[in-house]
Amino acid sequence: MSGELLDEAMKAQLAVEWERFRKAFSQAGQIGELNLGEWRIVAERDRKGLPPAVSFVAVQRLLTLEKSGLRGQAFRGGEETKDPTMRQAGQAQAHEVRIQDADHSEVYAAMAYYAGRRLGLTEVQAAVLGDATAYLMTGWMQAHSDGSRADRVIMEFKKTAGAPPEGGFFWSNLHSLACRRGFQAMVELVRLMGTPAFR
Secondary structure, three states: OOHHHOOHHHHHHHHHHHHHHHHHOOOOOOOOOOOHHHOEEEOOOOOOOOOOEEEHHHHHHHHHHHHHOOEOHHHHHHHHOOOHHHHHHHHHHOOOEOOOOHHHHHHHHHHHHHHHHHOOOOHHHHHHHHHHHHHHHHOOOOOOOOHHHHHHHHHHHHHHHOOOOOOOOOHHHHOOHHHHHHHHHHHHHHHOOOOOOOO
16 A cells, blocks of 8 residues: 555645654754655554554544644643743643654654664664654554664663653654754664674
């Protein structure tokens, strides 16, 4: 199956997500433009095959969440506080989608896989990067690679950029310099898979 399953709104949403990934991975290298012709897009979910698949259902759900107004929930409490810093954070991030669901995880695992391939990673290395990135961003793990390897890569991000804030990441967090360096550290560690340095 391919991109013919997706309508124009879904393709546009994937383009928005890819641009977010380009910025997040910018310290690791350039991943180029979105090319859905390279992707494995399927009608039904397939969470274990390689290359990672993106299902019609998951993309449809991303589009629904983007338009739903279910945004910035972790910071909404801050809008009612007397603390001006928390109030500003709540206002600044109220427009952002909270990325803690299985559909974002499925799509982000595939996106990180394709980004990794563009950065010169092997299929196995890119699968580890994809699963680790999806879990880090959403709290939902995919099963395209060995989970212990993904855990090691997640810890590398946390050592470099810090743990996700309570309530999970927003894209404004992920685009910070610290997080971009964290993604760079993840890519560099994954490149060492198969060597004594990756233990």
